[in-house]
Amino acid sequence: MSFFRALAAEFQKLVTTRMWWLLAILLAVYVAFMAGGLGALFSSLTTDPEAAAASGGTGLPSDVELAPLLYSFASSIGYVFPLLLGALAVTSEFRHKTLTPTFLAAPHRQVVLSAKFVSQLLAGAVLGAIGYAVSVGSAAAALSAFGLDTGLDSSDTWALIGRGILAMALWGAIGVGVGVLVTNQVAAVVIVIAFTQFVEPILRFAASLSDVTASIGRFLPGAASDALVGASFYTVASFGGAETLEWWQGGLVLFGIAVVTTVIGGATTWRRDVS
Template sequence: MTVATVTRSEFTKFFSTSLWWVLGLVLVVYIAFTAGALAFAFGAVSSGTLPSEAAPLPAEGLAPLLYSLAASVGYVIPLILGTLMVTSEFRHKTLTATFLATPRRRTVLWAKIVAGFVVGVGFGIVGALSSVGPAAGLLAVFGIETDLRLGSTWALIARVVLALTIWVIVGIGVGALVRNQVAAVVGVLVFTQFLEPIARTAGAFVEGLDTVTTYLPGAASDALVGASIFEIAGAGSDASGLEWWAGGAVLLAYAAVLLVLGYALNWRRDVS
């Protein structure tokens, strides 16, 4: 069977479950709420509508930070999506039938990558719209420039879509490497929500550590996008250490390494 044929099968399996729309709904609600809440808070402070003892936030450059939210805080959703695309097959033993129908396991893995790329583009567009819509609307209400007329803004939005797409591929690599679904999802959450944020925050204060944290996957993703809401808190300062193309290359390298290790160590093993 060809990659195209197996890819159609992957789409059928993917859209026959509730996984895609449940995670899609979570992504929309999470990003839209976060973007709306932050846009209201920052917009109110920047415009002087809401008095604050803190230093006023400059209105200039605020829009890109808000538009990047889908990638800077929402990337865990497509990452989990890609992980579940693989681990759910191990858990429910459907991979056995897949390998019987397509003995060339490399073809199956490539089909998952292609399907994950297409699904990732869809999730990337939805995620980007979920942040841009509420943020731009509230910034306009407070009289702050939305920057939607600038080509650089749309280039940033396109990079958000690209970053979320790559995160799905990274998740497929994680799923191929870690067969156990619970272990894979817990590992993803622990790393993305605790270990990396702590390391990046420490990198902003410990001299020399930022040269290491710059190459962490989340930091590389922020560099690819070109903006991150964490820059306000100082934890994202390391994201500016790479050009956008270099950040994308580092994130792709993570995906490639995980996929190669997953194929070599787990994908060729017996599935019972």
Template sequence: MSLRRATRSESTKLFTTSIWWLLGIVLVAYIAFTAAAVGLAFSLSASGSLGDDAPVLPAEGLAPTLYSTATSVGYVFPLLLGTLMVTGEFRHKTLTPTFLAIPRRGTVLWAKIVVGVLIGVIYAVAGIVAAVGPAAGILVANDLPTALDEPDTWALFGRMLIAYVLWVLVGIGVGALVRNQVGAIVGVLVFTQFLEPVGRAAAAFVTELNDVVKYLPGAASDALVGASLFTVGMPQAESALEWWVGGLVLLGYAAVALLLGHLVSWRRDVS
């Protein structure tokens, strides 16, 4: 079977299930709520409405920081979906008929990558809209610039789209490497919501850690995007990777995960 037919089969598997749109709804709601809450606090601070004793954030660069909520807190959703695209097949044993119909397993994996790119773009658009909508509205309400008329802002959106696609590919690689769905999901959540955030927070106080922490996936993603909620006021943000280096690092994680998944797990027998 050709890659085109395999891709059609994989897209049917994904889009005829509810997981992609259910996870998408949670993605939009979570990002919109976070962007609104943080946007309100930051905007009040930048406009000096919190009182004389409260810290004042600079208005410059505030809009991109709020818009980056889509990636800085939302990247776990494309990562989880990519993981579920593969581990769900192991769990429900749908890979057995797939491999019988498509003996070339590499073709199946490539088809998942193509579909992963598509769903990554869809999630990116949804996440960007969810972040920009409430954030821009709050900025306008506080007489602060939205920067939506600036080319740099639209370049930021483009890099956010790339980040989403790469996160889906990382998830596909993780799913191919760790067959157990529960184990893969728990591992993803523990690393993204605990281990890496703790490491990045520690780097704010131990500068020697920054040389290592900045190459972690989340930090590389933030560097690629060029803005993040987690780098506001942090001194190590000045030594972050260049955006293209961050993109290459995140691409490297995706490539390594996919390659190891193919070599170590994808070729094994499926019961």
């Protein structure tokens, strides 16, 4: 089977199951709630001096633009969704034992793995486009309702959105690497959720307490993703003191993680016998 036939097969597997659109719906709801809700909150504090004074200000540094910060919620909190989808694309094959017919149709296993990698890059980009459409729409509506600048006439805003979609695409590819390394579906899901929601935020906070560890912590995947996008509520709220990577460096770190995890998994678990 050629690479393009394998890629077409991966897309067919993806679109004929419910998982991708269930995750897309959850992503949209989650991002709309966070970007729209916090957009309304921060906008009201910005336009109401008395309320802002009572709450100690907006809670944002004076040099932080509100619109890009709200738009970036699609990736800063939503990256777990393409990561999960990428991991499930691999672990589902092991769980439902569909790898056997897959490998019978495509004896070259690396072709199948490469097709999964590319398909999840594209699927992650689609989730990214959905997430940013929702975050920009809900946040811009909140900003407009309070008469604040949405920044949609700025090329910098659209560049941020483009980099955010790229970050989500790379997270989908990282998910493939995670799925190949941890073939048990339950274990992979638990690891993804635990690391993204608990372990890495704690590591990033701990790293920010020292200049030495901060220079290391910026290479964590979540920190690299935020650097690629160029804005993140996590960076402003908890880790603003740490210097971040350049956007292109963050992208290279994410791509490197995706490639390394996939290559290691392809050289180990992917080569084992399946039944």
